[in-house]
Amino acid sequence: MVIIGGGPAGIMAALRAAELQVPSVVLVERNASLARKLGLTGKGRCNVTNDAPVEEFCLRFGKNGVFLRGVFSRFFSGDLAVFFEDRGLKLKTERQGRVFPETDSSSSIVSLLSSELKKMKVDVRLRHCVGKIKIEPDRKIVFFEGAEPIATERLIIAVGGSSFPVTGSAGDGFAWARQIGHTVVPLRAGLVPLETKETFVKDVQGLALKNVRLTFSQGRHRIETPIGEMLFTHFGISGPLVLDVSAAVADLLDQGGVQVSIDLKVGLSSQELDKKFQDELPAAGSAKLGNYFKSLLPGRLIDIFLRAAQVDPEKKCHQITAMERRHLVVTLKAFRAAVKRTRPLSEGMVTCGGVSLKEINPKTMESRIVPGVYFCGEVLDLAASSGGYNLQAAFSTGYVAGESAALSLEAK
Numbered sequence: 001m002v003i004i005g006g007g008p009a010g011i012m013a014a015l016r017a018a019e020l021q022v023p024s025v026v027l028v029e030r031n032a033s034l035a036r037k038l039g040l041t042g043k044g045r046c047n048v049t050n051d052a053p054v055e056e057f058c059l060r061f062g063k064n065g066v067f068l069r070g071v072f073s074r075f076f077s078g079d080l081a082v083f084f085e086d087r088g089l090k091l092k093t094e095r096q097g098r099v100f101p102e103t104d105s106s107s108s109i110v111s112l113l114s115s116e117l118k119k120m121k122v123d124v125r126l127r128h129c130v131g132k133i134k135i136e137p138d139r140k141i142v143f144f145e146g147a148e149p150i151a152t153e154r155l156i157i158a159v160g161g162s163s164f165p166v167t168g169s170a171g172d173g174f175a176w177a178r179q180i181g182h183t184v185v186p187l188r189a190g191l192v193p194l195e196t197k198e199t200f201v202k203d204v205q206g207l208a209l210k211n212v213r214l215t216f217s218q219g220r221h222r223i224e225t226p227i228g229e230m231l232f233t234h235f236g237i238s239g240p241l242v243l244d245v246s247a248a249v250a251d252l253l254d255q256g257g258v259q260v261s262i263d264l265k266v267g268l269s270s271q272e273l274d275k276k277f278q279d280e281l282p283a284a285g286s287a288k289l290g291n292y293f294k295s296l297l298p299g300r301l302i303d304i305f306l307r308a309a310q311v312d313p314e315k316k317c318h319q320i321t322a323m324e325r326r327h328l329v330v331t332l333k334a335f336r337a338a339v340k341r342t343r344p345l346s347e348g349m350v351t352c353g354g355v356s357l358k359e360i361n362p363k364t365m366e367s368r369i370v371p372g373v374y375f376c377g378e379v380l381d382l383a384a385s386s387g388g389y390n391l392q393a394a395f396s397t398g399y400v401a402g403e404s405a406a407l408s409l410e411a412k
Contacts, residue, residue, distance in 0.1 A: 001405055002142055002152040003027045004130055005173070006034040009377025009394040010158035011113050013402030018120035020406035026150060027117065028128040028142070034114055037160065039106040041391060046106035048084070049077040049395075050388035051097040057392070060384035067357045067382070068393060071365075075399040077392055087112055098388050133176050135370055154372050154405040156365075158398060161351025161378040162187055173379035174354065181369045183356040189348025190247045190383040193238035196260075197338040200304045205234040207300055213263040214241050216339065218252045227266050237337070244385040247352050250342050261334035264297065264305075273329045281325070284317035292317050296332075308335060350390050354381040364404035365397055372408075376401040 001022050003010045006029030014027040041047050050057070054072050058065030077099070081091050089112050090102040101108050117124055125147075133155070134141040140155040162171035174184045208231045216223040223245050231239035237260070252258045265273060284292050290313030293302045306313045309331035311324045320328075345351065355375050359368050367373040376397035384390050 001025050001154045001156070001409070002140070002150055003156040003158060003402075004142065005029065005158035005160060005377065005379075006031070006124070006126070007158065007160050007377060007394065008035060008038055008113075008391055009160075009398035009401070010156070011035065011117065012395045012398035013156050013158055013374075013376055013405075014122045015113075015116055015120055016399050016402035017406040018122050020403065020410070022406045022409060024123065025120075026123045026125060026152075028125045028130065028144075028150075030127070030129045032126055034117075034124070034126070035110045038391070039110055041106065044106055045100050045104045046109045047098050047100055047386075047388040047391065048091065048109060049080050049099045049392040051077060051093050051099060052387075052389075057384075057389055060387075060389045061382055061393070062384075064357055064382055065384075067360075067362050068396070070362050071393075071396045071400050074403070075396045077388075079399075080392065080395055084109070084112065087116065096387055130172065130176075133179065135180055135373070140372060154374070154409060156374040156376065156401050156405060157379060158375075158377045158401070159379055161354060162345050171351075173375075177355045177375070177379070180367070180373065182359050182367065185353040185356055185381045187345060187351055187353040188247070188250055189342050189345045190352040191243040191349035191386055192246045192250075192345075192347055193233060193343045194236050194242055194246060194249060194260075195340045195343060196236035197340050201232050201236055201337075202234050203304065204232040204298075204300045207232045207298055208239065209262070209264070209298070211266055212241070213266050214245075215261045215263070215334075216245065216249050216252065216258055217261070218256055218258045221252055221255075223248050223252070230262070235343070236340070240386060243349065246342055246348075247383065249339060250352075253339065253341060258339040259336060260339055261336045263333050264335055265332050270329050270333055273332060274325065277320070277325045277328060281317045281320050286316045286318065289313055289315050289317055289320065305331060305335060349386070350383045351378055352381075352383040354379055357381050363400075364408075365401035366404060366408075374401040374405050 001017055003014050014025050018025045058068055091099050092102050093099050129145040131143045131145050139151045141149050141151045143149045157173050159173040177184055210229045213227050214225045225241045228241045229239050230241045290302055303313055309327045360375055365374045365376050377394040382393055
């Protein structure tokens with residue numbers, strides 16, 4: 001058996017196949033080390049999974065989530081936790097159900113997986129770049145650049161997507177899938193920052209806003225985020241709230257312009273803010289409005305905010321009119337910007353699109369077009385929000401692919 005791709009899906013496929021005593025399991029990886037992208041998740045802490053129930057997991061993958069129901073019934077978050085903890089690596093659950101290793105280091109996950117591959121005698125071949133794949137009636141031949149080809153009865157493609165190419169995700173799997181007759185759903189970036197038309201973002205780049213809510217709108221269409229954190233960048237906006245809805249915003253962008261409004265004071269209603277200003281602004285007397293807002297907003301944002309509200313920051317607090325007060329309230333509850341586009345696919349944390357799920361057997365991960373070829377992980381048309389969902393899907397689909405391929409050999 002040959003598995004192409006040394007990320008979480010490929011590694012789990014190799015380990016499950018080896019556990020079922022497949023005589024020869026070869027795992028090939030183009031990089032000089034395994035699981036490079038895995039090391040970036042959770043800001044280097046490795047958010048391996050989430051403790052949400054199956055229903056929540058499937059919802060996170062949108063309309064394609066139903067594909068994963070059977071997969072998760074075979075290998076889910078609890079099974080993954082047992083896998084790591086039985087091998088001496090304890091996990092912990094943090095806010096929003098995100099699960100991390102207690103070490104707070106992705107290197108501990110990668111080290112354990114590498115050690116397990118060695119223990120299970122998986123033939124790991126690093127720096128092996130696949131040139132092409134040839135399908136014959138009874139075998140699949142994998143050709144490499146500068147190395148001897150390998151012939152195999154079962155081939156598992158687990159090479160990831162096209163996002164973060166620096167980690168080795170070159171999108172090769174999509175070309176191979178097309179080559180053997182598969183449909184590839186058009187690719188776009190998932191979990192990706194957004195560019196805005198406004199240039200003021202350059203003045204506040206690096207500024208994080210906590211406890212805010214974003215609403216993206218286009219005509220009658222609205223996408224509202226929960227309360228959380230966002231980040232200004234030199235080109236626009238990023239941070240957890242933005243990344244999680246970026247794929248849905250991209251869909252709206254295909255239909256026209258998109259506006260984003262930021263509720264800067266989620267904890268106060270418009271009426272409460274107006275009452276606050278009625279009470280406090282006259283009492284502040286001759287203090288400049290810009291100075292008054294230092295207790296309400298980060299310093300770097302104040303002048304930009306007041307310009308948007310069309311109120312002079314130099315104006316004295318007791319001189320603020322009722323109309324200006326209303327402008328302040330409206331802008332605090334809906335500080336607006338225009339979304340221009342998403343950042344490129346190479347900057348996305350995941351790839352949306354991929355090998356069409358209609359052409360994959362969800363019970364086995366085997367191709368419905370070419371028997372003996374299996375797909376798992378990010379190369380499939382599966383993408384979810386952040387929080388450990390995508391990694392669990394990679395581990396789970398890898399487990400099922402490895403198990404199914406092994407059992408099909410045993411049944412011969």
